[in-house]
Amino acid sequence: MTAAAPRWNRLEHDERRAQILACARRLFSERHFGAVSTAEIARAAGVARGLIHHYFGTKRDLYLEAVRSMVSMPLQPVPTELDGRDPEQLLAEGVERWLEMLSRNRETWIAARGAQGFGRDGEVEAILEEAREGAVDQVIAALRPGADPAAAPAELRAVARAYAGLAEATSLEWLQHGRLTREQARALLYESFIAVFRQVLDAVESAGDPAIQPKAIPA
């Protein structure tokens, strides 16, 4: 027995980083920030506590990284781009894919959805906001094929964002509270999409048309 088993094994930079991040993500999903110590994360990853700071800097940096990696999945149902196909069929497919994604990543999605610090945590908010804007882009791209989503009128973005709020709440009613079956959730997402973008959007646009509005956005 020359040179017994090494006391610790050496991993590649990105590999170790990913491993620690995975442990952190799991723990932060189960409990809130303050209830998880870096020592615990290190123990879960089987490394020394110092290594966490070596890879991620502060505990909060690790936390933000975990949030970032969790919201990488879509945050709302989006229809595929229609290449001349039936729009309603595409919407139905999009909703179905959404529900499928949810049932596969139930725990992760619920945790990611709740990611937000109490009042005005700018950094966390920015991460979440960016993810939602990306999802809004996808919806808009499907609604106005060919056009640049970023150039879409503000009202349209706002309405899409409103629908996203409905979609998230609906998903939670199914996944967490169980007050909707999967079929009911599907019906709700499908019907409200049509209702919102067909009827409600018109009303919003005409409400913005007459430029006789003295009060714009309040300070």
Add this chain to the structure above:
Amino acid sequence: MTAAAPRWNRLEHDERRAQILACARRLFSERHFGAVSTAEIARAAGVARGLIHHYFGTKRDLYLEAVRSMVSMPLQPVPTELDGRDPEQLLAEGVERWLEMLSRNRETWIAARGAQGFGRDGEVEAILEEAREGAVDQVIAALRPGADPAAAPAELRAVARAYAGLAEATSLEWLQHGRLTREQARALLYESFIAVFRQVLDAVESAGDPAIQPKAIPA
């Protein structure tokens, strides 16, 4: 000069408590939990740090108390109970009151709405959930006058909760992003309420009717 000004003045129990809570609420609204120290809260309130723990226990207890006091305001627009009056008129009034509340408590509402710990902070979630359920009760009470809101079918509650999600996102689009004018926000809230509870609700109910659904809520 007999017995100069006392070095500190004595307040009644509830008064001091309320004062500290107000300072905590303000600071927690501006910055996230970790970025606020008990020392800072104490300084803002003009008391010794120890007093905070005397009144609230741990820093987290104080935090939860602050969250609790912030979600005491309504979280979604609710129409008044109709005493034989025109339902649409009542809805319009409810939306208007909601917008009025928002413009008056802009900062507080935005902060309260974001109250949530990252993934699975049971205590914060429970507080927020309770507040939202209360708002849902009000909506249901308006929709089904006389009946007990708690006895309402699960689908109805779920649909109301979905609308609440839409309403919160809409409000944020107006207040924070400025992508909607007040009039547009009003139109969006009004039209989508009608659409959701008139058309979408029916679809959800009929999707739940045929008991030929093998898969209920996934584990």
Add this chain to the structure above:
DNA sequence: CGAGCTTGTTGGCAGTGTGCCAACAAGGCC
């Protein structure tokens, strides 16, 4: 095949913030 080097990894030290408690004093009561 061993010496040397790169760099992933460790263990511990210093600084900061929280939780708690015993002593103090402000203001009311007799």
Add this chain to the structure above:
DNA sequence: GGCCTTGTTGGCACACTGCCAACAAGCTCG
């Protein structure tokens, strides 16, 4: 005016984070 209640203080002990210098695993080159 002395006593008593209790709101308030200051500081001690502990926990945890952030950081760094030393260590060693495993590759490379002679």
